[in-house]
Amino acid sequence: MxxxxxxxxxxxxxxxxxxxxxxxxxxxxxxxxxxxxxxxxxxxxxxxxxxxxxxxxxxxxxxxxxxxxxxxxxxxxxxxxxxxxxxxxxxxxxxxxxxxxxxxxxxxxxxxxxxxxxxxxxxxxxxxxxxxxxxxxxxxxxxxxxxxxxxxxxxxxxxxxxxxxxxxxxxxxxxxxxxxxxxxxxxxxxxxxxxxxxxxxxxxxxxxxxxxxxxxxxxxxxxxxVRAGGATPARPDNPTDVREIPEDATLIDVRTAPERATSLIPGSQHLPLDEILAGHNPPLNSEDLAVLYCASGLRSAQAVEALRARGFSNVYSLRGGIDAWQEHISELETEAAAAHRGDLETISLEELEAECGVED
Structure with missing residues (x-):
């Protein structure tokens, strides 16, 4: 033992x-x-x-x-x-x-x-x-x-x-x-x-x-x-990762107006989920590429399902929603700060004096 x-x-x-x-x-x-x-x-x-x-x-x-x-x-x-x-x-x-x-x-x-x-x-x-x-x-x-x-x-x-x-x-x-x-x-x-x-x-x-x-x-x-109800798990579609949003994609925010007033992804359009579920469509052609986002990915997935049922075949949900986007921005800022610290740590005295305009 x-x-x-x-x-x-x-x-x-x-x-x-x-x-x-x-x-x-x-x-x-x-x-x-x-x-x-x-x-x-x-x-x-x-x-x-x-x-x-x-x-x-x-x-x-x-x-x-x-x-x-x-x-x-x-x-x-x-x-x-x-x-x-x-x-x-x-x-x-x-x-x-x-x-x-x-x-x-x-x-x-x-x-x-x-x-x-x-x-x-x-x-x-x-x-x-x-x-x-x-x-x-x-x-x-x-x-x-x-x-x-x-x-x-x-x-x-x-x-x-x-x-x-x-x-x-x-x-x-x-x-x-x-x-x-x-x-x-x-x-x-x-x-x-x-x-x-x-x-x-x-x-x-x-x-x-x-x-x-x-x-x-x-x-x-x-x-x-909890009883089995006969549900069969289905293979889920791949959501769009925040690091992989195509440049030509239209970003659509499906959150409420008060939520959007607190934070948003720059350049995104706004069409709340309840309007989509009520039958309103985004200003897109059926083949246009669009990435939908909400707070965490739940409502955007529902919106994607509704739009695909109406013929919008190229719409996707943002994995993790705006929470993931904000975390990604924070990561980028942290990496940039770390890189800047690294630059400062390796700068020579002569370079520092030149940068600051120090003369003999």
Missing amino acids: SSRYARQETLWGTSTQQRLRASTVAVIGAGGLGSPALLYLAGAGVGRILLFDDDLVSLSNLHRQVIHSTATVGQPKTESAAAALNALNPECTVEQFSRLTPDTALAQLRGADLIIDGTDNFYSRHLASWAAHELGIPHVWASLLGYDAQLTVFHSGHGPVYEDLFPTDPQVPSCSQAGVMGPVVGVAGSALAVEALKLLTGIGTPLIGTLGYYDSLAGTWEYIP
Whole structure:
């Protein structure tokens, strides 16, 4: 018995520990939910982790994304998380992927025993649901807002799938809009790891067909039965990434007028979602390229669906919405400031004197 795993091997024995060593877990998202899940899975002795995230470590997220540190701000989250996991348990192999897409998902996830969904947007959740359905593996999911969290295990053919619980995407604000308490994210992320370990080891009863609801202010968990409704996860379309908006695309803001008054993407047009759903069309030809955006990508995806049904074949939703755009601008400003500091650090005394007009 290895001293590293001695306390948990006492619970489930050497053969179960060896099963963990031979297991592969895919974790989508190295943020608030993924952070504790990753740490506990690597610490428990999971042999291989497939880690997906295309974001950078941000200072404003450290209060809940505990796998990262101030020293890794600006680094890719996958690199920061992989380094932390290697420091915790070098016996765990971590494979890094910048992004999961419909074109690559099945090949990259093949061989995983389950998917942990630590994402914060509906597109990625539908993608995880579709991939889990196609591969026949469990989809361990949690979401949170403010002081509350939800948790369940989806498993196509054995219980509900994500689309059974959410036939249409709910209109809820993102964490950046509504705020979130860090420890609540930690509770939910740790619970994700518990469900994963139950599935991998065969102990206990996974939350298949049961939704756990955590109210942190009351300190209570409530469990709600969820039934399979016959939904079949569909392959989602690729949204447009903020870094890849074509120069010739028309940008259309589908938020409300008060939202647009607070912030907007320069050069964008305005057509609120409720007007689109009421039948109003943007001033485009049916083949014109347009990228629609909202706060987080939810309403723009609805608008795209409505417009495509009316023959606009070349309209797309901006992944992450204006939140992603603002984060991208912040990243560019940070990179520019870092580059400027680097220039100052390497400037010679003579160059500095010349720059400042200093004479002998």
